[in-house]
Amino acid sequence: MYEFEGFHNSPVQMNPKNNLLEIEEHMYILDDVEKPNVFRNMFPYSEIPKIPFNNRIVPTNMPKDIWITDTTFRDGQQSRAPYSTEQIVTIYDYLNRLGGPNGMIRASEFFLYSKKDRDAVYKCMERGYEFPEVTSWIRASKEDFKLVKEIGMKETGILVSCSDYHIFLKLKMTRKQAMEHYLSVVRQCLDEGIAVRCHLEDITRADIYGFVVPFCVELMKLMKEYNIPVKIRACDTMGYGVNFSGAVIPRSVQGIIYALHTNGGVPHELLEWHGHNDFYKAVVNSTTAWLYGCSAVNTSLFGIGERTGNTPLEAMVFEYAQLKGDLNGMDTTVITELAQYYEKEIGYKIPPRTPFVGKNFNVTRAGIHADGLLKNEEIYNIFDTEKFLNRPVLCAVSNTSGLAGIAHWINTYYKLPDEKKVDKSSQLVRDVKDWVDGEYESGRVTVLTDEELIAVIDKNCKKLGIELV
DSSP: OOOOOOOGGGGGEEEETTEEEOOOOOOOOOOOSSOOOOOTTOOOOSSOOOOOOHHHHHHOOOSSSSEEEEOOGGGTTTTSSSOOOHHHHHHHHHHHHHOOOOOTTEEEOOOSHHHHHHHHHHHHHHTTTTSEEEEEEESSSSHHHHHHHHTTEEEEEOOOOHHHIOOOOEEEEEHHHHHHHHHHHHHHHHHTOEEEEEETGGGGGGGOOOOOHHHHHHHHHHHHHHHHEEEEEEETTTTBBBOOOTBBTTHHHHHHHIIIIIOOOOOHHHHHHEEBTTTSSSHHHHHHHHHTTOOOEBBBGGGHHHHHHHBHHHEEEEEEEESSSSTTTTOTTTHHHHHHHHIIIOOOOOOOOTTTTTTTTTTTTTTHHHHHHHHHHGGGGGSSSHHHHSSSOEEOOOTOOOHHHHHHHHHHTTTGGGGGGOOOOOOHHHHHHHHHHHHTTTOOOSSSOOHHHHHHHHHHHHHHHHOOO
């Protein structure tokens, strides 16, 4: 009888986490298929993608330490006009403040192709911040690597597309050719002492055990050989990832993370998730990646990124706080400052109902809600938004607001100090209410917009000879 290496001869070991004997196969060999596997059963291009289940459940396995990384200046610039060098440096300063003394925003990645981007890299590096670490992003090209070497980067991301859609249909390679090419570029970086972050593009359409895990096994061998970190970024490039328990890979986020960590041997602290929002799942998938073994979640400010965007950085700040019970030094008021900077200095219009940063995210418009909010803001406000975001809760003005509601709106919108606050006996408040009443008497049924109220308030302030700001 023949004895084969692999599962049957793997050692039986005690898992100290659950006190159970376990056996795990460690031989994952590249499946160098002749034709691309595009998972047509899940991705029938002429139909809506399918989410099949096999009810294979993997355990939650959240690392002790989790953090955020940033791609505002890389993926975030692929869907908008490029930032100026000065804007990049200013935003980078904000990210340093937001991440706090414990470096919760661990790294930020930059393009290196234009002089403007390289100038921004130099200026950000000159800031001397420990966090976010300045890193780069290149294609798996020896020409691109020259830029990394010239600038003296300590770490670079490398695009290593891992689905057969990319390997066969874009790169025109076989899996073996792609792996050998990727490994040669990674080795070249390691030869120069540069840490590598492998961006496994399109992982939610990739053959996880036929290509991804064998590739990661080889990368971990290189890391051990050079004793230089090799990070693995799982890129949900098309937003196909789902967090449903028992869903099949490659769509299962938890299944992917389990495979990378348990079968690919990638330590928690070297795993990172990069999500897109094509199916409205960027945030929940990123949180799921944390819960199942990723230490890092990659984000961009306000979710700005390719197509429907990336995981919003500000969202993961509050996801972290909810999971860990504190902010670990993050200064969330900077989020509001960043939103104001984007609106006023960059000219980016944030959709008004965007959570945490839209101008209406904590504005109550329904009359019955406004009544409850005026009695106790906890009834209709998600948390103390004034404390964490310098954004006091607002009541929109309608025919049910009354003098008190209008006074509350003016005081909170203009952030008036106690000595300048108006009350319902104020002539300004009465004049505004007269105008409001006239609007609804003429048949209006919708709440008043901020712009309308500001115009009326400005007009009456001039008439009364008073200033609010």
